[in-house]
Amino acid sequence: MTVDPVSTVFAALADPTRRAILARLAAGEATVNELAAPFPVSVQAISKHLNVLERAGLIVRTREAQWRRCRLEPAPLRTLAEWVDQYRRLWDDRYDTLDEYLDSLKGKDDEPAQ
Amino acid sequence: MTVDPVSTVFAALADPTRRAILARLAAGEATVNELAAPFPVSVQAISKHLNVLERAGLIVRTREAQWRRCRLEPAPLRTLAEWVDQYRRLWDDRYDTLDEYLDSLKGKDDEPAQ
DNA sequence: CGGTTGATAAACCGATGAGTTGAATATACG
DNA sequence: CGTATATTCAACTCATCGGTTTATCAACCG
Numbered sequence: 176m177t178v179d180p181v182s183t184v185f186a187a188l189a190d191p192t193r194r195a196i197l198a199r200l201a202a203g204e205a206t207v208n209e210l211a212a213p214f215p216v217s218v219q220a221i222s223k224h225l226n227v228l229e230r231a232g233l234i235v236r237t238r239e240a241q242w243r244r245c246r247l248e249p250a251p252l253r254t255l256a257e258w259v260d261q262y263r264r265l266w267d268d269r270y271d272t273l274d275e276y277l278d279s280l281k282g283k284d285d286e287p288a289q
Numbered sequence: 290m291t292v293d294p295v296s297t298v299f300a301a302l303a304d305p306t307r308r309a310i311l312a313r314l315a316a317g318e319a320t321v322n323e324l325a326a327p328f329p330v331s332v333q334a335i336s337k338h339l340n341v342l343e344r345a346g347l348i349v350r351t352r353e354a355q356w357r358r359c360r361l362e363p364a365p366l367r368t369l370a371e372w373v374d375q376y377r378r379l380w381d382d383r384y385d386t387l388d389e390y391l392d393s394l395k396g397k398d399d400e401p402a403q
Numbered sequence: 404c405g406g407t408t409g410a411t412a413a414a415c416c417g418a419t420g421a422g423t424t425g426a427a428t429a430t431a432c433g
Numbered sequence: 434c435g436t437a438t439a440t441t442c443a444a445c446t447c448a449t450c451g452g453t454t455t456a457t458c459a460a461c462c463g
Contacts, residue, residue: 179305181308185299189303190420191296201375206439207439208440216421216422217422217423217424218439218441219422219423219440222440223421223441241438242439247376250380252373252376252379253380256370256377262311265315300450304450304451320409322408331452331453333410334453336411336412337452354459355408355409355410355459356409357409357410
């Protein structure tokens, strides 16, 4: 029942196997078998990971004969970068004026949950 | 058994209540009761969330009489920003040369998991 | 001292997550 | 057609998660 997109993306990235899959896809498209090869788990497990990544919008899959080619979709990562940037002032002295702080928060707030 | 720090931080951020807590702490320190007030769940549940955030290194807690003051610790968020930045070239035309691409990947790779 | 307040611990519950094995589906190939 | 290959579906297991309730610990206050 966790439907909010930000949570879905964070959850998808909370698994090292899935992050490694993304790292692989950053170098170019690949099929399920190709993606599964480096890992010590079954192809089915990788298929499930791909479902998670797809539901998070982080990849798209296209049919091609009996293969499913996977491509990385960077949009959610950009959204994430913006989310993290809300907090940039807290460690980065580039944000040292109130104006910049307020700009950085514009419309990027989290609701009080649920 | 998920011990790698990146996974721990992503998992901690995958919950909207915890992100809202961080958003609140970005505005300044707070006690557990103060943090719990806006939420429709028990103080104990919030206490658990704070444990998760603390284990992820996203907050630190200090004793102060019978209160536990919580403070946001932005270091893991900076790490996260760097992680996401690996992929910036994929959506951001600022990265349009091979040199910049290679720079952006320097030493930030994910291992093939486990 | 006893009571109140702030916070955590412990035990439990239902749901979800990551993995397995085994079967099914779909497409190409001889 | 029949078989091999690529992928997914289904059912199951085990662990973890987010929440609850009840109980405990710690510090202040009258």
